[in-house]
Amino acid sequence: MYTSHDVLDGARTFAQQELTGQQRYLDSFEEAPLPLYKRFHDQGLSNWWLPEEYGGHNIGLEDSVDIVSELAYGDAGAAFTLFISILGTTMVQLYGSEELRERHLTALTENGGFCATLGSEQAAGSELAKITTTIARDGGDLVISGDKYFSTNTGFADFLIVVGRSAENPGEFLAVLVPRHTPGLRVVRRWEMIGLRSSATYEVAFDGCRVPAANALQGPGLRLLEVALNASRILIATTALGISRRVRDLCMEYAENKPLQDGYLVDNPVFMSKLGGMETQIEVMRSQCRAAAREFDSIMAGPDAASAFVRHGTLRSALAAKMFCGQAGWQVAGSGSEMFGGLGFTNEHVIGKLLRDVRYVSIVEGGDAVLEELMFNRYVLPEPRRG
Ligand SMILES: Cc1cc2nc3c(=O)[nH]c(=O)nc-3n(C[C@H](O)[C@H](O)[C@H](O)COP(=O)(O)OP(=O)(O)OC[C@H]3O[C@@H](n4cnc5c(N)ncnc54)[C@H](O)[C@@H]3O)c2cc1C
Structure with missing residues (x-):
């Protein structure tokens, strides 16, 4: 170990x-x-x-x-x-x-395998309660039917966690483990994304895909997904931190060698102020990601983490990390791209890729508008009025 x-x-x-x-x-x-x-x-x-x-x-x-x-x-x-x-x-x-x-x-x-999670659908991305994929009971089996619009790693995953609506009781959601090569599961296509292009996200169709009923996870499917999204949202936020650190280092390297009239870009007060601002954002991003992760770890280490997480649902710290880092990372990458002048707008320089890569942080697992509303409903509204 x-x-x-x-x-x-x-x-x-x-x-x-x-x-x-x-x-x-x-x-x-x-x-x-x-x-x-x-x-x-x-x-x-x-x-x-x-x-x-x-x-x-x-x-x-x-x-x-x-x-x-x-x-x-x-x-x-x-x-x-x-x-x-x-x-x-x-x-x-x-x-x-x-x-x-x-x-x-x-x-x-x-x-060294992979697991994919399939929640979102064409008309149910941010609003997962609109999921139309059904999971029907048939004797000792569960039968899954429906289309999932985006799912990362499905093409080569060992197993999938599929979230769907109970066919018998449409108000109930289930989360079910499906081994990748189960008949009735079909990868429709791989999306060509503008960033994160070394990752692979797929559209997937289920047509009478049958697994044993024992593959269902225990608890309300949407709530279980919400619990686990805390972990992935914090690490998605963290990618903005890694990208921003790279942007900062690239800017420094460039500025040390970029001559201006009376010296180098690195000696220019405007540059110094920009890099000081970047470093401040990087420091706050790292602190928020670590604070949110610490909260997650402390619940995980508690006596009955599964029930405690169901009670907590979405953590405020995880929402804050994802929203803040998505916005700060976008600002850092934007400011960085400007730093390289015309070169920053070409594919010769990696900064364009970093700008495209960081964009996903504010989109995936709930866009900012949706997460702000969630933050309001869960943490700003007085408790008796919360949904
Ligand atoms: C790289 C990548 C990987 C992904 N991987 C996965 C995966 O592995 N598994 C998975 O399940 N999904 C995955 N997704 C899907 C992703 O989680 C959704 O795209 C995301 O949650 C946004 O949902 P949507 O695409 O339906 O857009 P929508 O939610 O429809 O958003 C479109 C617009 O509507 C606005 N909007 C929506 N609801 C509201 C509201 N209530 N109030 C105000 N404005 C609103 C949004 O702000 C946005 O401007 C992936 C997506 C990407 C880009």
């Missing part, structure tokens, strides 16, 4: 050796770069957060913030691919039967 320092060192080295200098390849929208992710696994680093009993390194979310920041410094798409399984694995860890946990989480650590 590795310590958090081992994984952090490994992630930093991996980013330096495999990601940072590979921008053209990682941005090229080739096949998902699975050999790259296999090398991450071969170094014993994949799925680092999983508990020791399933063969993982049991690294908490607070330490994961620094690990993801290092990976995203190299490439945010690779970071996203390597951590987004945490959304589904957290649901299985907290709400799956012992048999599901033992079988599927252990296989993930052994094989």
Whole structure:
């Protein structure tokens, strides 16, 4: 088993050796770069957060913030691919039967595998309560039918967590574990995204896809998803931190060599002020991501984490981290792109890729308008009036 320092060192080295200098390849929208992710696994680093009993390194979310920041410094798409399984694995860890946990989480650590989570649909992205995918009971089985618009890693995942509406009781939502090669599950296409192009997000169709009823997670499906979104939202926020650190370093490197009339750009007071502002945003991003992750870890370490999380639902700190980092990261990347003049608007320089990559933070797992409304309803409205 590795310590958090081992994984952090490994992630930093991996980013330096495999990601940072590979921008053209990682941005090229080739096949998902699975050999790259296999090398991450071969170094014993994949799925680092999983508990020791399933063969993982049991690294908490607070330490994961620094690990993801290092990976995203190299490439945010690779970071996203390597951590987004945490959304589904957290649901299985907290709400799956012992048999599901033992079988599927252990296989993930052994094989360096992936898990995908399928919530959103064409007309149910931010408003997941509009989900139309149905899950019907048939004897000892569950039968899934419907279309899922976006799901990251599904094309090569070991298993999927699918959230759907009960066919018998439409007010009830279920979350079900579906092994990737189950008949009736079809990958329709891979989306060509404008950023995070080393990651792979798919549209998926279910047509009478049948799994044992024991594959259902225990509890209300939408609430279980909401619980696990805390972990993934904090790490999504963290990718903005990694990207912003890279932008800052690129700006410094450029300014030290960019001659102006009476010296170099780095000596210019306007530049100094911009970089001072960037550093301030980076510091606040890191503090907020770590604070939110610490809150998540403390609930996870409590006596009955599964029930405690169902009571808490969405954490205010996780919402704040995602919204703040998405906005601050976008400002940092925008300011950085301006710094390079015309070069910053070409594909010759990596800054354009960083700008495209950071955009997803304010969109995925709920856009800002929607999360602001959620923040208001859960944390601003007086308690008796909350939904
Ligand atoms: C790279 C990437 C990876 C993804 N991976 C996954 C995945 O693995 N699994 C998964 O389930 N999904 C995934 N998604 C989907 C993602 O979570 C949704 O796209 C996101 O939640 C936004 O939902 P939407 O696309 O339906 O847009 P909408 O929610 O329809 O938003 C469109 C517009 O409507 C506005 N809007 C919506 N509701 C309100 C409201 N109540 N008040 C005010 N304005 C509102 C929004 O602000 C936005 O401007 C992924 C998306 C991307 C881009």
